Amino acid sequence: MTTAAVHVTGVSKIFRLAKGAETVALDGIDLAVAPGEFVSLIGPSGCGKSTLLRLIADLDQPTSGDIRVFGKTARAARIDQDYGIAFQQAGLLPWRTVAGNIELPLELHKVGKPARQSRAAELLALVGLSDVADRYPDQLSGGMQQRVAIARSLAESPELLLMDEPFGALDEMTRERMQAELVRICGETGAAVVFVTHSIPEAVFLSDRVVVMSPRPGRIRQIVDVALGSAGERADDLREASSFFAAVSAVREALHGSPVAEAASAARGVETR
Incomplete structure (x- = not known):
């Protein structure tokens, strides 16, 4: 049996507030993400999407339940650098060049300079930025950052990427280009992805499951289940396909509830009063 990239079992998270008050952020979460699978988390603001991502990344700990990353505890996976992580803000160091920013994780782990430079060059080619290796972050657009x-x-060639609304601050055209880039990169690297977003079309375009x-x-x-083909089959023309619109509608209905289902639920509530 293949070990899941992420396996979340019975996870709850309660934030303790002042004067004994508390907020239940997550309750009874069960989720498995297969190696190489792209899974998006979507829901209303405050529903715990980012909290769940932070728990997987071991940036916080669950109140109850268990989280495994490739069979390891979240803490062990963090120490072993089994995942890469990206947030809404690029978080680049302004005093380091583009290549220097990419090399930073390798430098922190004592990788030799020639190997660091070779890996940075490889990754710059992958993301289409070989020509800006010596520039600084403030010389780049938001999408380039x-x-x-x-x-x-x-x-560090992780088999898992954790991404918290990495395109949320970009304009729509740049955002769509970045989505296409991410699909291509995931197809080439084979990494699993857990991706937090507020955008239904973004979740559908990127994901195997939402x-x-x-x-x-x-x-x-x-x-x-989105089922719109492998990463290599997803291009911009997918956004005009009837299957894409059907998947967007399915996610929207799951998110907001169908009018028929809501009416039936309301009727049942009246009947039981």
Whole structure:
């Protein structure tokens, strides 16, 4: 049996507040992500999407439940650098060049300079930025900065990427270009991805499955199988396909509920009063 890239079992997260108050951010989350699979988390603001990603990344700990990354505890996976991570802000160091930013994780792990430079050159080619290796972050557009951040997250050849709205601050045209780039990169690297987004079309275009979460306390409401082909088969013309619109509608219905289902639920509520 293949070990899951991510296996979340019975995970809940409670934040303790002042004067004994508490907020239940996540409740009873069960989720498995296969190696090489792209899974998006979507739901209303405050539903715990980013919290779940942070728990997988061992940036916080669950109140209860268990998280495994390639069979290891989240902490062991973090120490072993089994995943790369990218946030909405690129987080590049302004005093380091583009190549220097990409080399940073390797430098921290005592990788020799020739190997660092070779890997940075390889990744710059992968994200289409070989011609800006010697520039500094403030000389790049927002989309280019995010490509550098993605390249940096891939520096140690992780088999898992954790991404928290990495394109959320970009304009729509740049965002769509970055989505296409990410699909291509994932197809070439074979990395599994857990991706947080507020955008239904983005989730559908990128994902093999979309995990729809409920309002707080965050629970998994439904998992939608997108089934729009492999990464190598997803191009911009997919956005005009009837299958794409059908998948967008399925996720929207799971997120907001269908009018028919809501009416039936309301009727049942009246009948039981």
